[in-house]
Structure formats: C-alpha cells, structure tokens
Amino acid sequence: MTAPVTTRTSADLIRAEEPVLAHNYHPLPVVVARAEGTWVEDVEGRRYLDMLAGYSALNFGHRHPALIEAAHRQLNRLTLTSRAFHNDKLAEFAERLAELTGLDMVLPMNTGAEAVESGIKVARKWAYDVKGVPADQATIVVAAENFHGRTTTIVSFSTDETARAGFGPFTPGFRIVPYNDLAALEAAIDETTAAVLLEPIQGEAGVMIPDDGYLTGVRELTRRKGCLFIADEIQSGLGRTGRTLAVDHESVVPDVLLLGKALGGGIVPVSAVVARRDVLSVLRPGEHGSTFGGNPLAAAVGTAVVELLETGEFQHRASELGVVLRDGLTELVGKGVLGFRARGLWAGVDIDPAFGTGREIGERLLREGVLVKDTHGSTIRLAPPLTITADELTGALGALEKVLTRD
Numbered sequence: 001m002t003a004p005v006t007t008r009t010s011a012d013l014i015r016a017e018e019p020v021l022a023h024n025y026h027p028l029p030v031v032v033a034r035a036e037g038t039w040v041e042d043v044e045g046r047r048y049l050d051m052l053a054g055y056s057a058l059n060f061g062h063r064h065p066a067l068i069e070a071a072h073r074q075l076n077r078l079t080l081t082s083r084a085f086h087n088d089k090l091a092e093f094a095e096r097l098a099e100l101t102g103l104d105m106v107l108p109m110n111t112g113a114e115a116v117e118s119g120i121k122v123a124r125k126w127a128y129d130v131k132g133v134p135a136d137q138a139t140i141v142v143a144a145e146n147f148h149g150r151t152t153t154i155v156s157f158s159t160d161e162t163a164r165a166g167f168g169p170f171t172p173g174f175r176i177v178p179y180n181d182l183a184a185l186e187a188a189i190d191e192t193t194a195a196v197l198l199e200p201i202q203g204e205a206g207v208m209i210p211d212d213g214y215l216t217g218v219r220e221l222t223r224r225k226g227c228l229f230i231a232d233e234i235q236s237g238l239g240r241t242g243r244t245l246a247v248d249h250e251s252v253v254p255d256v257l258l259l260g261k262a263l264g265g266g267i268v269p270v271s272a273v274v275a276r277r278d279v280l281s282v283l284r285p286g287e288h289g290s291t292f293g294g295n296p297l298a299a300a301v302g303t304a305v306v307e308l309l310e311t312g313e314f315q316h317r318a319s320e321l322g323v324v325l326r327d328g329l330t331e332l333v334g335k336g337v338l339g340f341r342a343r344g345l346w347a348g349v350d351i352d353p354a355f356g357t358g359r360e361i362g363e364r365l366l367r368e369g370v371l372v373k374d375t376h377g378s379t380i381r382l383a384p385p386l387t388i389t390a391d392e393l394t395g396a397l398g399a400l401e402k403v404l405t406r407d
C-alpha cells in the first residue's frame, strides 16, 4: 500500500522522484500541492507568490473561476470525440479565436511544439502548392537564440547546443539569421523561402525585445518577397505584453500565428495555428491531424480563455502593472541588476554575477516566498499571472531587492 501523498514531506517527494523520473529538468526545491490565483502552496502549507506562471501558461492565474467552471461543465458532458466526428464546442472556439486575432481559420492542436510543427508543415505545403517552389526545396528562415519547442525538427534549427547535442540527425530546410537584423533576414530569403518564423519577443532567450520597426520591417519584407510571416506567440501572446498579441504593439498582422500556453488556461494543453484562409486551406483531409487536437474539453476551456481576453481587462492590467514592474526594476539597476528588458508583465532581468547566479537568486527568492526561474546563466524571467495586484508585485520586487546581496 502506498501512503497518501499528503503524508509525505516535500523532502521525501523530491527524493522519491530521483530514481523514477527522467532528469530532463532541474526544478527548484519546492513541491507544490495546491494553488489559487497568484499563490501556490507547498506540501507543508508554505505559501509562495508565483512570478513564473507556468512560463505564461497561467496568464489568468491558477484555477481562474471562469475557466474552472467551463472545464467542470464540459467534464460533465463530453470530453473527447476525436476529429472523426464533429463536436458541439469546436466551431465557437475557432470562430472566436479567429475574431480575437483578426485572422480567418484555426487548426487546433495541443502543445506549443505541435503548433510550431504544424505551422512548418502548412508553410511548406503553401510553398509547393501556391508559391510553386520545386518539391522538397522549401526553406524556412528562423532567428538565432530562438525557442520554438523540443521536437527533432524544431531542435534542428535551435542555436542552443544543450537542446541539440545528441539528438541528430537534424531536419534540413532551415536558415538561421541573427535576430533583430532586417538586412540579414533579407539576404537569407530567396525564391525557395516558404516562411520567416520568429518570436515577436524572444522569451527563453531572456525576453529579448527587438527594435521598434523590426516587426513592421519583417512584415513588409515577407510581403515584398512573397513568403509567409509566421509569428510564434506561444509565450508572448494572450495578454502578456499588455496587448492581445506582441505583434499588436506594431499593428502587424502575420500570415500565420502560433498560440499555446495560456490558451489552455493552465488546465489542459491547447495550442493552435491561426492563419489566413488562403494559407490554412492548403491542408486537405488526411494530410495532418491530432487525436486530441480540438477536443471538446480543450475547446470549452479555450473559448473561456478567449472570452476573458475579449474583455480587454487582462491586457489592460498587464499594461498598467507593467509600469510598476518597470519602475521597480529601474530602481534595482546598479544594485545587483545589470539591466533588464520588460514589456507588460514580462521581464528578463540580468543579475550582476557578483550577486549570484540566476539559479542562486531563484533559490534565495524561494526562501522569501517568491517563485521565479532563471533562463540563461544570470538572467531571471519574471512573468506573473496577469491577475497579480500592485501590492503583490511590489512585494516580489522587494523580495528581489532583499536577496540581491553580495556574497
């Protein structure tokens, strides 16, 4: 007989994982047992302010009442049909998501990586069927320091050696150019180019925000050269930056939009390729699919997410509180913070190595009751739920100030 989980301590549970769980993560030593809103609680009942929000999968906080209600209602009626049949939830989800993003058609998938893979397949098919690229010659231009997921094809065009080493052979057909460099992008595009695939703000790279005009330039360039612009907004989208999409800051509409993370409301994995009709209609029955993609539970939760975003409330909060975040971080520059990049409720903060590594700062913040995650070496990413209050945010910034002490 196994003891109920609640009788095991955090330390026991961490030890228990070690022999049975693949070591592909190095989590901070906290074992979360329940959560609500911006707060999580560990096995011993200690409370922590969540300043990571599941890498932006929890934009609406933990267990947002409207999302939980939508999920419960759907759990009690219908959860899965497969796409062999229609279900009564999918049309509304697609209609409202298309409406929210200003695009025409939706291809529902589950994880972010699947949305990226699907976007790549759609772009290649478009290149052969519409643009007239010779068979198997299509190329896709991507940016250095990108993060688009973990499949073999996606790591094929990663520039992060840790993500690649040992996983070859790699998928051909990708060209890598420096991010935020329109001249390099233009030089890489030729008659074989199906698409340019970019994050409008590079999340994993440390919240790297391109210069004003870059996204407008990418839009203009891809239109002029006759290739697609695919914006991966899996992390930057759905309210995080103070607008529905990060491309909205430059009023740019890509041909293909990739969404995930927050689209599932922190409840179920929901992702989507959203695109113009003339692009997404290159797919014919049997050419692409997913057993779980577009399932009624995902569609019900996804629709409830879109409903929350339709109010504009979360975008507004991210924008307003983004000022508090920016001001607070500005105060810390020179006091352990070397510099930072922020937009809305999203920041990449470079820690002065004299004050500790990103990991050490994360561990010290954990002891102060604040959860964050380091990205590269000495950069930490702040991405709280968009439901955070000004006081909570100020509290988190105070904790950061407190742990920024020289050893």
Ligand SMILES: *Cc1c(COP(=O)(O)O)cnc(C)c1O
Residues within 6 Å of the ligand: 055, 111, 112, 113, 114, 116, 147, 148, 149, 150, 199, 203, 204, 232, 233, 234, 235, 236, 260, 261
């Ligand atoms: C997280 C992320 C992905 C991958 O999403 P998964 O759901 O983990 O597969 C892809 N692109 C971007 C920009 C991401 O942040």
